[in-house]
Amino acid sequence: MDPFYLALSLFRRRKYDKCIDVCTSILEKQSLDQAVWCLKMRAMTQRIYVDDIESEEIPENDFLEDNAVATAPRPGTSMKTSQPPKTGALGSRPRTATGRPISGVSRPGTQNRPGTALDRLRTARPVTGQSARAIRLGTAAMLSQKEGPFIQVSRLNLAKYAKKSRTYLFYHEGDVRNAMELAVQATQYCDFKDWWWKVQLAKCYVALNLIREAEQQLRSVLKQHYHVESFIRLTRIYIRLDQPLSAMEICKSGVEVFPKDVSIMTELARLTEALNDTSTSVKYYRTIVIEDAMNTEAIACIGMYHFYNHQPELALRYYRRVLAMGAHSVELYNNLGLCCLYSQQLDLTYPCFQRALELATDPLVRAEVWYNLSHLAIAAGDMELAIRCLTLSISLDKTHASAYNNLAVLHHKTGNANLVKAYLTSAKELEPDLVEPQINLGLLQTAE
Amino acid sequence: MSETAPLKPILKSNPQIMLEDAAELVLCKPRLIPLKSFTLEKLEKMQQEAEKARQQVNSDQNE
Numbered sequence: 162m163d164p165f166y167l168a169l170s171l172f173r174r175r176k177y178d179k180c181i182d183v184c185t186s187i188l189e190k191q192s193l194d195q196a197v198w199c200l201k202m203r204a205m206t207q208r209i210y211v212d213d214i215e216s217e218e219i220p221e222n223d224f225l226e227d228n229a230v231a232t233a234p235r236p237g238t239s240m241k242t243s244q245p246p247k248t249g250a251l252g253s254r255p256r257t258a259t260g261r262p263i264s265g266v267s268r269p270g271t272q273n274r275p276g277t278a279l280d281r282l283r284t285a286r287p288v289t290g291q292s293a294r295a296i297r298l299g300t301a302a303m304l305s306q307k308e309g310p311f312i313q314v315s316r317l318n319l320a321k322y323a324k325k326s327r328t329y330l331f332y333h334e335g336d337v338r339n340a341m342e343l344a345v346q347a348t349q350y351c352d353f354k355d356w357w358w359k360v361q362l363a364k365c366y367v368a369l370n371l372i373r374e375a376e377q378q379l380r381s382v383l384k385q386h387y388h389v390e391s392f393i394r395l396t397r398i399y400i401r402l403d404q405p406l407s408a409m410e411i412c413k414s415g416v417e418v419f420p421k422d423v424s425i426m427t428e429l430a431r432l433t434e435a436l437n438d439t440s441t442s443v444k445y446y447r448t449i450v451i452e453d454a455m456n457t458e459a460i461a462c463i464g465m466y467h468f469y470n471h472q473p474e475l476a477l478r479y480y481r482r483v484l485a486m487g488a489h490s491v492e493l494y495n496n497l498g499l500c501c502l503y504s505q506q507l508d509l510t511y512p513c514f515q516r517a518l519e520l521a522t523d524p525l526v527r528a529e530v531w532y533n534l535s536h537l538a539i540a541a542g543d544m545e546l547a548i549r550c551l552t553l554s555i556s557l558d559k560t561h562a563s564a565y566n567n568l569a570v571l572h573h574k575t576g577n578a579n580l581v582k583a584y585l586t587s588a589k590e591l592e593p594d595l596v597e598p599q600i601n602l603g604l605l606q607t608a609e
Numbered sequence: 610m611s612e613t614a615p616l617k618p619i620l621k622s623n624p625q626i627m628l629e630d631a632a633e634l635v636l637c638k639p640r641l642i643p644l645k646s647f648t649l650e651k652l653e654k655m656q657q658e659a660e661k662a663r664q665q666v667n668s669d670q671n672e
Contacts, residue, residue, distance in 0.1 A: 209655060215648035257641050267643035301661035321651055459643045483644065492642040497638050529642050536639040570634040601634045608632070 168200055177208035188359070222542055240435060244496050254439075254469035255563070256594065264434055265462030341365035356386040363394060372401055387418045389425060396428050405436055423453050430462070439466055457483055464496070473503035492521040495530050502537055510537060528558035535567060547571055562592035569601065581605065 171180035184201035187194065229392040254262050344362040351358060359382045359435050366375035379395040382388070391417035399408035410427040419425060430445035443466045445461040453459075464479030477500035483493060498513030514534055535550035548571050554564045569584035582605065588598040621623075 211648060211652055215646065248651075255638050264643055265641075266646050267649060318615070381668065457644065458646060465641050490645065492644045496641045496644075499641060501640075509632070529640060532638050539636070542644075548625065563640065566637050568634050573634050595637070597635045597637045604632050604634060 165194075165197060165200075168197070170202060172207075175207070179206045180204040181208070212589070214390065214397070214513055234403070236405055237436075240405055242398070249582075254465070259370040262434065262437060262439070263465075264431070271364045288450045300369055323485050341369070354385070356382045356388070356391070359385075360388075360391055360394065363398075367394075367567075368400065370396055376402075388599045389415070389419055389422055392418075392430055393424055396432070400432070405432060408432055409451065421448065421452055423449055423456065426452075427456075427458065430459070434462070442466075455486060455489065457486065464500075468496075468500060468503075476500045476502050477506070489520075490525050491517045491530065493524075494520065501532055502540060523556040524557045528554045528561055528564070531557065532561060532564050532567075535564075539571075544571055544575055548575075560591050562598070565591065566595070569598075 164183055168180050168183040169189065170175075171183060174378045181201055181204050184197050186206065187197045189203065191197070199385050220369065256262050300583055341362065344358055344365055346415070348355065348358045348362060353359075359378045363375040363378040366378065367371070376398050379391055379398065383395065392411060394417075396408045396411045399405070399411060409429070409432055412432065413427040416422065416429065426449050430442045433439075433442070433445065434442035443463055446462050446466075449456050449459040450463070460479050460483055464476045464483075467479065468472070468476035476498070480493065480497050480500055484497065494513050494517035498510050498517060501507070501509040501513055514530065514537065517530045518527070521530055531550050531554035535547045535554065538544075538547035538550055548568065551564045551568045551571070553566070554561055558564075565588035566586045567589065569581045572578075572580045573586065582602075585598045585602050585605070588595065589602065592598075
């Protein structure tokens, strides 16, 4: 078989590693074959390609961030001062440590918690908008090449090469500066008329934390050509600038151009959820589910909405749908267990939690599962077991404020008064925004 | 006591309800864990592979 045909076929079947090997062996014989060279580059890019709109990390609570427009924004105009939920503090769902309500799906950027071991590992704030993860992937990809880098980027005459090598630069080498130079050259070459290059330029600007320049590029893109990606990228930029209302406006104009487009609607739903407007967000998610019945994010978010709205039976139905779609993870089994517990399907509760514990490897997730198991013990009236579960949870995650609070309450019930206050204060110190320890401390003080 | 007088219900026109409100400490709610999105799973998998590749290269260099 012709080796180039084999390489192409391997590329199509997404066997990138083998494809790269075949290309290398061809290039050893004919080192000037442009088609093979191009294919190898594509394969190397595709091997570590991730949807970078989805994987973009938006730094939360970054006090050094100087891109935000207002330093003291009015309520409702910023993510930090979003309106509190209308149902009252105790009726709402729990929040993450950064103060956002927890969401049905964890995305990059929403998952890290300040104070955890993971967060402490990052000693300094990231200088660029590029995530540490992206850089690490890039270096690892380079390390795995024993014969040295495939393209000597610094020696290239950038004006000569086009589109494909840009994606290679951006994803594989993580070399944003050169990628940007290439994009600038290309935009000039097209007389500033090609929207694709402008989007790429904006991407580079975002990675270099030059938000305002990126905004300019994307604005000019939207004047030329409507594309879902440009709408979403512009929305992200406004979220970075902490202007949720402008972001919402962009999304809405996007929906007008592309009615019922799933990705723009998802963006809108996430935004409203982050602004504490869960009922509107669920409305968007419902439209998404009508459009795309396999959308895990939408199903999970609707499920979570029902759970914290005192309808665990409905939540159970949604999570079971996710299970039926083939997902098999700790998180899912834990959620199913909780839904079963609160919708009185007790026979299924234990097996669900058992599965969750079997699958859990990450200590933080294990801590969550033990924390939820303590609720099962409390429901069964077994205080001893509940206290043990909570102790386990704390031993796995020392920053679990809710576990400290519940441990305090249980010790209060069993009459172990001297521990109560200590646990409550540590809960309050760990998560100052958490309502329950504050209420409990207040109650203790009035009782004294 | 063959004849019993019919019982008269005692109803006050302006009743007061006495409730002893024993304040109880509040438990935190159970937490549903957010599911992992497809992209996040892929990222984590790639990160693990990258880590493995790095360790492989390191051990090769040491030998």
